[in-house]
Amino acid sequence: QWTLLDWKPRRPDMLADAFGLGKIVQDGLAFRQNFSIRSYEIGVDRTASIETLMNHLQETALNHVKAAGLMDDGFGSTPEMSKRNLIWVVTKMQVFVEKYPSWGDVVQVETWVGSSGKNGMRRDWYVVDYQSGKIVVRATSTWVMMNKNTRKLTKMPDEVRAEIGPYFMDRIALVDEDNRKLPKLNDDTAQYSKKGLAPRWGDLDVNQHVNNVKYIGWILEGVPTSLVESHELTGMTLEYRRECGRDNVLQSLASVSECTDEPPGSDMECVHLLRLEGGDEIVRARTKWQPKHAHAHAHGHTHAHELVH
């Protein structure tokens, strides 16, 4: 009466990666890792949460650096960066979701880097549904270097460029990159506001700063529950402005509008600001939403979470 799981590797290259840690592909220039969506990574809609997708992007980025042999001290710093006390900080992140995977689905995340201006690095991702072979998520991000001690942004040293330059690709994950300026909300322009948002112990990283994925939860706290219930997040642009420490208390501001290029009552767009209660900006964001019924999701095989009431 016991049946073994019927997952079978579909391609021989899967067998090389029994621990699921991923591997270098594309003639050495990209990195690919599979994730099966776990029970605790799904939310109310029975699909992976946006935080889960972002976590997978973060994980592949770090494993890419590691697999390339460039991981030194720190999370993603190269040896030449470590010598100079430099760390990477993300300044911008864009994610577009075509379809959220469900519990048990396997997704394949592919990531690569490119140049961004004179001193920055671009990191892009595709997430492919393993079953259909279709791209379900596209993402891009911009990174600059910061001195760990002074917390000041710095130019990219030539020695670092020599380390990472050979891995730069011209390939772009997002053709329709959203380059509209993100407006700064204030008490007058925001329609919604939620105060008193404080980091939990588990939101903090080893530097006792809030992990950048955690901001998304606070951004979502700032919009009306009715929107989150009726609509699905399909796109997100985040601009990171300032670090948030463990004693900070935040306020999440939002304004919601219908997309002007859509028939009324369909897609919605929000502008967000996460700021310290003292006023300093932490994150500016824009999110795009579409009615849930608009996506033909297959919710077939899982009615989730009853076991864990």
Add this chain to the structure above:
Amino acid sequence: QWTLLDWKPRRPDMLADAFGLGKIVQDGLAFRQNFSIRSYEIGVDRTASIETLMNHLQETALNHVKAAGLMDDGFGSTPEMSKRNLIWVVTKMQVFVEKYPSWGDVVQVETWVGSSGKNGMRRDWYVVDYQSGKIVVRATSTWVMMNKNTRKLTKMPDEVRAEIGPYFMDRIALVDEDNRKLPKLNDDTAQYSKKGLAPRWGDLDVNQHVNNVKYIGWILEGVPTSLVESHELTGMTLEYRRECGRDNVLQSLASVSECTDEPPGSDMECVHLLRLEGGDEIVRARTKWQPKHAHAHAHGHTHAHELVH
């Protein structure tokens, strides 16, 4: 200059599970799944958080039911349970942690079930460090059946016992099970209290109830930061009393004492109560802590999270 990841399967049985979804072992009676600890699963101490470990326990429990061919509608309900609108609810959970795994470590989680009284089920777990082969986490839990519609606890129907009984094992994960009664804290007996704890959207499951792993974050919010910084959680007993919905606001009460059987200034013990601000009890708990230097942790290869400031 590119090096492939040097992870190699250490046992031939690993190859059967390229997607990391686990498999049945122990003559069909137990289920085993490997997890590599990911960058976003670690906390301030650069090791897996207790929530991460609990998530892995939950995931293997569900995959066990699935692999046994007993997963019907819902999260862990068998076909005979579904017919009767029955779901599993956890009433008690005990976890003892010998060593927290670090980022990149692989752990092997093994789980099995047994009987608990006339109408309950016991589920136990071992977590083994794949490198050392040592058990690093032991856990046990007690489950009863609830009618999904009336929310009342019910006896185990004979038909359900016929489904799951053949898989019951006598094996016990925890010999030193903590059976001391959990006292109920109140405003007079609690030394610490934190009010205004509210679920975020991402804390909710498909029933819009708080996932039971999320309570741990709130329990930790109730103790002084100095304790969480100086000590490591080594054991936890949770009694689940009532479901928490998305509009509930909670209060986390705690009292801290030195373990009487230890030299002063070493191990600490806390008693906790999560309750609704209205007064209803959600979770009672006891946690055990030891000074961080007491564990000989290998923090060698990762200085985490700088990339994500």
